[in-house]
Amino acid sequence: MLIVMKFGGSSLATNDRIENVAQIIMNKVAEGNRAVVVVSAQGKTTDALIEKGKSVSDMVQPRENDVLLSAGEQMSSSLVAMKLNAEGCAAVSLLGWQAGIMTDANHGNASITDVNAERIISELDKGNVVVVAGFQGVDCENDITTLGRGGSDTTAIALAAALGADICYIYTDVSGVFSANPSVASDAVKHDEISYDEMLEMSSLGAKVLHNRSVSMAKRNGVEFEVRSSFDDKSGTKIRKFAAKKDVTGIVCDSNIAMITVSGIECGESTCRLFELLADKNIPIDVIIRSQGSDKSTGTVCFSVASHICGWISDVINAKKDEIGFDLITAEYNMAKISAVGLGLADSCSVAAVMLSELNALDIHPRYITTGEIRISVIIPRFMAQEAEKRLNSAFFGKKEER
Amino acid sequence: MLIVMKFGGSSLATNDRIENVAQIIMNKVAEGNRAVVVVSAQGKTTDALIEKGKSVSDMVQPRENDVLLSAGEQMSSSLVAMKLNAEGCAAVSLLGWQAGIMTDANHGNASITDVNAERIISELDKGNVVVVAGFQGVDCENDITTLGRGGSDTTAIALAAALGADICYIYTDVSGVFSANPSVASDAVKHDEISYDEMLEMSSLGAKVLHNRSVSMAKRNGVEFEVRSSFDDKSGTKIRKFAAKKDVTGIVCDSNIAMITVSGIECGESTCRLFELLADKNIPIDVIIRSQGSDKSTGTVCFSVASHICGWISDVINAKKDEIGFDLITAEYNMAKISAVGLGLADSCSVAAVMLSELNALDIHPRYITTGEIRISVIIPRFMAQEAEKRLNSAFFGKKEER
Numbered sequence: 025m026l027i028v029m030k031f032g033g034s035s036l037a038t039n040d041r042i043e044n045v046a047q048i049i050m051n052k053v054a055e056g057n058r059a060v061v062v063v064s065a066q067g068k069t070t071d072a073l074i075e076k077g078k079s080v081s082d083m084v085q086p087r088e089n090d091v092l093l094s095a096g097e098q099m100s101s102s103l104v105a106m107k108l109n110a111e112g113c114a115a116v117s118l119l120g121w122q123a124g125i126m127t128d129a130n131h132g133n134a135s136i137t138d139v140n141a142e143r144i145i146s147e148l149d150k151g152n153v154v155v156v157a158g159f160q161g162v163d164c165e166n167d168i169t170t171l172g173r174g175g176s177d178t179t180a181i182a183l184a185a186a187l188g189a190d191i192c193y194i195y196t197d198v199s200g201v202f203s204a205n206p207s208v209a210s211d212a213v214k215h216d217e218i219s220y221d222e223m224l225e226m227s228s229l230g231a232k233v234l235h236n237r238s239v240s241m242a243k244r245n246g247v248e249f250e251v252r253s254s255f256d257d258k259s260g261t262k263i264r265k266f267a268a269k270k271d272v273t274g275i276v277c278d279s280n281i282a283m284i285t286v287s288g289i290e291c292g293e294s295t296c297r298l299f300e301l302l303a304d305k306n307i308p309i310d311v312i313i314r315s316q317g318s319d320k321s322t323g324t325v326c327f328s329v330a331s332h333i334c335g336w337i338s339d340v341i342n343a344k345k346d347e348i349g350f351d352l353i354t355a356e357y358n359m360a361k362i363s364a365v366g367l368g369l370a371d372s373c374s375v376a377a378v379m380l381s382e383l384n385a386l387d388i389h390p391r392y393i394t395t396g397e398i399r400i401s402v403i404i405p406r407f408m409a410q411e412a413e414k415r416l417n418s419a420f421f422g423k424k425e426e427r
Numbered sequence: 428m429l430i431v432m433k434f435g436g437s438s439l440a441t442n443d444r445i446e447n448v449a450q451i452i453m454n455k456v457a458e459g460n461r462a463v464v465v466v467s468a469q470g471k472t473t474d475a476l477i478e479k480g481k482s483v484s485d486m487v488q489p490r491e492n493d494v495l496l497s498a499g500e501q502m503s504s505s506l507v508a509m510k511l512n513a514e515g516c517a518a519v520s521l522l523g524w525q526a527g528i529m530t531d532a533n534h535g536n537a538s539i540t541d542v543n544a545e546r547i548i549s550e551l552d553k554g555n556v557v558v559v560a561g562f563q564g565v566d567c568e569n570d571i572t573t574l575g576r577g578g579s580d581t582t583a584i585a586l587a588a589a590l591g592a593d594i595c596y597i598y599t600d601v602s603g604v605f606s607a608n609p610s611v612a613s614d615a616v617k618h619d620e621i622s623y624d625e626m627l628e629m630s631s632l633g634a635k636v637l638h639n640r641s642v643s644m645a646k647r648n649g650v651e652f653e654v655r656s657s658f659d660d661k662s663g664t665k666i667r668k669f670a671a672k673k674d675v676t677g678i679v680c681d682s683n684i685a686m687i688t689v690s691g692i693e694c695g696e697s698t699c700r701l702f703e704l705l706a707d708k709n710i711p712i713d714v715i716i717r718s719q720g721s722d723k724s725t726g727t728v729c730f731s732v733a734s735h736i737c738g739w740i741s742d743v744i745n746a747k748k749d750e751i752g753f754d755l756i757t758a759e760y761n762m763a764k765i766s767a768v769g770l771g772l773a774d775s776c777s778v779a780a781v782m783l784s785e786l787n788a789l790d791i792h793p794r795y796i797t798t799g800e801i802r803i804s805v806i807i808p809r810f811m812a813q814e815a816e817k818r819l820n821s822a823f824f825g826k827k828e829e830r
Contacts, residue, residue: 039483073502080442080506081513088512091505091520095498099476102494103483109491110484117494121524122569143569166525166546 025190026148027052030062030158030180034197035254036100037067046107048195048257049153053113058148060187062158062180063104065096070159086131090160090170094120097157097176105155115153118143120160120168125179127161127169134161134169136178136241139186156183174235181238185245192247194234195254200261201226201233204275204417208410213421215273217262222273222365225399229363230278239263271368271375272420277413279360279406282334283311283392286341287324288351291316295325297348298341302327307337310361311394311403326392328403331357360409363401364416376400382419386411428593429551430455433465433561433583437600438657439503440470449510451598451660452556456516461551463590465561465583466507468499473562489534493563493573497523500560500579508558518556521546523563523571528582530564530572537572539564539581539644542589559586577638584641588648595650597637598657603664604629604636607678607820611813616824618676620665625676625768628802632766633681642666674771674778675823680816682763682809685737686714686795689744690727691754694719698728700751701744705730710740713764714797714806729795731806734760763812766804767819779803785822789814 029052031045052059065073070093077084077092101117108115124140147154158176161169171178177194184192201223202212220243227236233251242249242263252260289295295314302309309327316323329337334355341353369375379400383390388411390402404412432455434448455462468476473496480487480495504520511518527543550557561579564572574581580597587595604626605615623646630639636654645652645666655663692698698717705712712730719726732740737758744756772778782803786793791814793805807815 042483076502077506077509080445081509083513084509085512088505088509088520091522092502092509095501098498098501099479099495102491103480106480106484106487106491106495109488110486117491119494119571168522 025057026060026187027057028060028062028180028184028187028189028192029195030176030193031064031195031254032176032197033064033067033069035195036063036104041254042103042107045104045195045254046111046113048254049108050111050113051257053153059153060144060148060183060189061104061153061155062176062183063097063100063155064158064176066100066103069096069099087167090131090168093170094157094160094168097159101155101157108153108155113153114151115155116147117155117157118147119157120179121162121166123154123156123183125156125161125182127163127171129163129165129167129169131169133172134163136161136171136182139182141183141186144183144187172237174238177235177238178241181242181245181247181249184247184249185241192249194249194251196233196251197253197255198233198251199253199256199258200251201231201263202274203272203421204413205277208277209275209414209417211422212417215261216259217264217267218273219267219367220263220265221398222267222367223263225365225396226274226276229276229365229399229401230280230361231274231276234263269368270366271372272364272366274365275413275416275420276363276365277360277409279409280331281328281359281361281403281406282331283326283328283356283359283403284334284338284341285324285326285354285356286350286352287354288317288322289325290349291321291323294349298325298350301341301344301348302337305337305340307333311392311401313392328359328361328392331359358406359403360406361401361403362409362412362416363399364420365399367398369398369400378419379416382415383412386415388412428459429461429463429590431463431465431583431587431590431592431595432598433579433596434467434598434657435579435600436467436470436472438598439466439507444657445506445510448507448598448657449514449516451657452511453514453516454660456556462556463547463551463586463592464507464556464558465579465586466500466503466558467561467579469503469506472499472502490570493534493571496573497560497563497571500562504558504560511556511558516556517554518558519550520558520560521550522560523582524565524569526557526559526586528559528564528585530566530574532566532568532570532572534572536575537564537566539574539585542585544586544589547586547590575640577641580638580641581644584645584648584650584652587650587652588644595652597652597654599636599654600656600658601636601654602656602659602661603654604634604666605677606824607816608680611680612678612817612820614825615820618664619662620667620670621676622670622770623666623668624801625670625770626666628768628799629677629679632679632768632802632804633683633764634677634679637666672770674775675767675769677768678816678819678823679766679768680763680812682812683734684731684762684764684806684809685734686729686731686759686762686806687737687741687744688727688729688757688759689753689755690757691720691725692728693725693752697752701728701753704744704747704751705740708740708743710736714795714804716795731762731764731795734762761809762806763809764804764806765812765815765819766802767823768802770801772801772803781822782819785818786815789818791815
């Protein structure tokens, strides 16, 4: 079998962990597999390089920043290849440009446009494990690019697709995809498999295990992959096109939420101008709630944003107060968004009812509720979020006899 | 004018020094020059990366080590380009493979075989300062190579040759090439110019300012270059084919010397086998002295080696004692080699006489003396070396009225 294995930064953070990673790879090779390994930068290397760039210049050009950041995966790929060779397992490192990872020129957040896998195939044919530096590629000008956050996952999925790999393992520091965050809900259930769409929805709503982009690429290319832990290498969670249908797949909590309320805004053009402004500034908005005042022509618009940009975006809106036309802007910080995600939600009427009744039992009465094709989200005060996540996980996934 | 400027690791060690380097470059650009800049890794980065590789594996493969080490110059090239751009000076970084630095596949100590300068020229034509990562290249397999110690100087000279640059500046932490080490001999004289051959001899004998290989490449390609300080950017020392002829150009001290004495060795084949063994182990030997015993068929062979390999090489020779055939091997550690270098030495009979009489005045009576076309070297105890260097510098370069 041809397998692609991706290891994240925390799986490579120390020399002991590199040794552990080498052991996992050698086990797979000993079973007769041909292996392509994709590595992230060690531990906090990428953050340190970002800080270094900023310390030299307060104007960091994306092209030069990509040259700087790509050194992180360059170093870890050579270290892993060294370790494998020293253990008697023939290996060779390849950087993005050597591995044929072609991208567009969108420095800092480039998309893979093509993979020229000849060099990788020729190294596999020589009997080498090929260790590819993740997160990086090269554009048509021969300039180094980076793929943005979660980029090494994307590299792995793209290589699995280009090579027609039999399986792609994404090794990380958790053992799979859970029904809720296991460090919050101790009875969270690990899924054996879930669908691309469920995974996409969960990632969008704040689940940290995988980045949206890599899941989209896997879905587009039909790459089946598995998330598992590099600490035990036991079966994790397979992400594939179809998976056993459940009403609810997971409870996801994003505790980095603020609500902005714009009141006394005219319902027609003013509201349009407000959202044009937000689109213009590239602000992703999830929950939006409108209510009309008694005079019917003006009303209130509430929407959620990531809390760390709340102050900035409030200022941006206030600066255009006259142009847009509204009375007042206020913000509620310290909010959280709890979502239930599941392919079965579309067909089930009971999920919303169960969710609200469980929250009610905790004396939580969310003012903001929004639904999508396969999810229901509520916005609640952040200090109640962990209790709510635990309770909802137990309601949907807990052992029946314990309830 | 098209100029090549090379900055060493100590000139780039901190953010303040990067700023200083950017200022020097911008001054040259403001004078109307087109500039190609070659950078080393910052400060002690290369040593840190070497240690990192060794810590992961006690078997470091040269190919993978080159991938690891080349990250050092990659980071510094992007940082310098960032700083220049931030200051309003258009700049672009290029790594060895992007800059067309072609080398052989001798990982860790590769030689530049060719320079494909198209990309550099196209960036210069766009009005960019081109910041090239020194010390690195790419072989015909598209694998990254490094050029060995002093490699960034070699990169600069090779680029100056390929581009037909008008001048090549090697910026370092000293202000030029001196008649002796200015931190030892306070009245050491800075040369305005010296010839390639003098510089080569001085580098071979232990002068640290330039690496042999870069000087050889400059000589071979007729590249005139100038060593100057990145701290003041004042005129330094030009190295060129012809320079004003002096009896003595410099006093060079190498204090990392040990003498090995092999006694009771047969003068014919045994001695040959000894030196074959040393050649086999790639041991560079400078001073060799033979003396015959009273029986005429056996004698003593003394030779100098770098002191840090003295123990190891003594063991190597002892292990072959029966095969070679000798009585005893002994070593004198803590020796130093003082050399006088000058094109005029070939024609002057007085230098040796002056040298020995000056040393005699210090009560130093060297047992080992060796001469070459343009140099005379003596081996003396290390603790006397600084006194000797100072005295000889004053004798050959001191102001007459002060003596």
